[in-house]
Amino acid sequence: MADLPDQKIINGLLLDYYDAQGRELPWRKNCDPYRVWVSEVMLQQTRVDTVVPYFNRWIEKFPQLSDLAHASEESVLNVWQGLGYYSRAHNLLKAIRIVAKDMNGLIPRDPIELRELPGIGEYTANAIASIAYDHPVVAIDANLRRVLSRLFDLPDPSPAELKCRATSLLDANRPGDWNQALMDLGATICIPKNPICEKCPVENHCKSADRGTQNERSMPKLKQPVRSSIQAVVIAVNSKDEFLLRKRPPRGLLAGLWEFPGSELVGNSTTLTIHKNIANGLGFDLTRDQTELISLDSVVHKFSHLTVTYRPVLVIGVNQGTHCDSPDYEFRWVEGDLIKNLPLPVGQQKLFKLSRKALVTRTL
Ligand code: SF4
Known part of the structure; x- marks a missing residue:
């Protein structure tokens, strides 16, 4: 040799x-x-x-x-x-x-x-x-x-x-x-x-x-441990069949992408409590008679360093004038057929598909 x-x-x-x-x-x-x-x-x-x-x-x-x-x-x-x-x-x-x-x-x-x-x-x-x-x-x-x-x-x-x-x-x-x-x-x-x-x-x-x-020689390094997180998500739909989305801040994970409003479950908080808090922050009440709630199946999405379980609730009949000012997020009501024009991370696309399916099933 x-x-x-x-x-x-x-x-x-x-x-x-x-x-x-x-x-x-x-x-x-x-x-x-x-x-x-x-x-x-x-x-x-x-x-x-x-x-x-x-x-x-x-x-x-x-x-x-x-x-x-x-x-x-x-x-x-x-x-x-x-x-x-x-x-x-x-x-x-x-x-x-x-x-x-x-x-x-x-x-x-x-x-x-x-x-x-x-x-x-x-x-x-x-x-x-x-x-x-x-x-x-x-x-x-x-x-x-x-x-x-x-x-x-x-x-x-x-x-x-x-x-x-x-x-x-x-x-x-x-x-x-x-x-x-x-x-x-x-x-x-x-x-x-x-x-x-x-x-x-x-x-x-x-x-x-x-x-x-x-x-x-040169075997791959051991992978970093993967963290888990549970997120409660509120998918709000108004009477014009528009969905409420928010744009993530310009820095950090998934910067600038659009998502349904959600929040991580921490400590002893329950999914229901977080759903209510998110809704209140968005200016509507989950327990109001005019709204209809559908609990959707959880969606699991894996990032390289993080596994997120989304626990979504679909809220139908939300007042479209809902006020949702926030220094961190830009909010927008978007017609279902136009959501494909916005950049949505894969986990959020799964949530959108799930909610559309639930809306179709509901009208059958
Ligand atoms: S170890 Fe890699 S570089 Fe060396 S002979 Fe085998 S395949 Fe070729």
């Missing part, structure tokens, strides 16, 4: 593999920096097969950087809804507007300049610069970390050591393809558990394969 770094041979094998077997992905149809940027932001902490339909819808709606720069936050969140980690969409929009306004619409080629834009860290900057502009930098994501740890058989490499090793191996003529070859290798062959070494183009140059240490 040749000693590493046998840069020329290894890179020849990696690039041949990429040319012949690289994954066909919609953002690889061309190296337009805007498309590369959008794909890299969507791919942060999200699987490729989840991202593909979102990317296609995004490009259909915002084909060029200028289309996105002029889009409203609401329409951007609407296309992003369901993809999670919404701060990515907020930052992408902010950064694109900066490029459109202050940089003549030209996305910087230099990774240092890219990193000055909101939401762009070292990995994303290097991925954009190398893939879109052939800038000779390594883009080390989880896949590259694992492949390189195995290739060099490094038990617990620091980020600096990994970067140094990767940079020494990088193919400066095709840095974007080199990064993507390693990403693909890590995603399909050099997988976390039991890598398929017999299919690997660089098996004969891999120290870990030679020593049989593959499964000891």
Whole structure:
């Protein structure tokens, strides 16, 4: 077995593999920096097969950087809804507007300049610069970390050591393809558990394969514990079949998205008490004769760090003039058929479907 770094041979094998077997992905149809940027932001902490339909819808709606720069936050969140980690969409929009306004619409080629834009860290900057502009930098994501740890058989490499090793191996003529070859290798062959070494183009140059240490190198870190929360939710419908929604504050979890008014159950509080409190805060009384209440089934939604159980009540016949001023939220009565135009997180979409079903069943 040749000693590493046998840069020329290894890179020849990696690039041949990429040319012949690289994954066909919609953002690889061309190296337009805007498309590369959008794909890299969507791919942060999200699987490729989840991202593909979102990317296609995004490009259909915002084909060029200028289309996105002029889009409203609401329409951007609407296309992003369901993809999670919404701060990515907020930052992408902010950064694109900066490029459109202050940089003549030209996305910087230099990774240092890219990193000055909101939401762009070292990995994303290097991925954009190398893939879109052939800038000779390594883009080390989880896949590259694992492949390189195995290739060099490094038990617990620091980020600096990994970067140094990767940079020494990088193919400066095709840095974007080199990064993507390693990403693909890590995603399909050099997988976390039991890598398929017999299919690997660089098996004969891999120290870990030679020593049989593959499964000891760069295993995924243990997941953070997941917190649980129970939320009481009031889904109010007025006589015009409009639903009362509120827009979340501009910062924090699900920033800027729309939801039904709700509140977390804490201490000894009961769901009924919280439902009543929410209704009072919105300016109506749950026990009034004119309103009809339907208890809906609970809805469970899992975020990466949090599992939320929503306990909804549907309140029919609420006075549409209900007063609901709040410094934190913007409230709006929205016709049922128009709710799809607002960005709603997945858990709230489930609640909406449930309430519509209950309304239909009630009229049968
Ligand atoms: S030979 Fe095996 S462990 Fe080494 S890089 Fe290839 S797939 Fe990974």
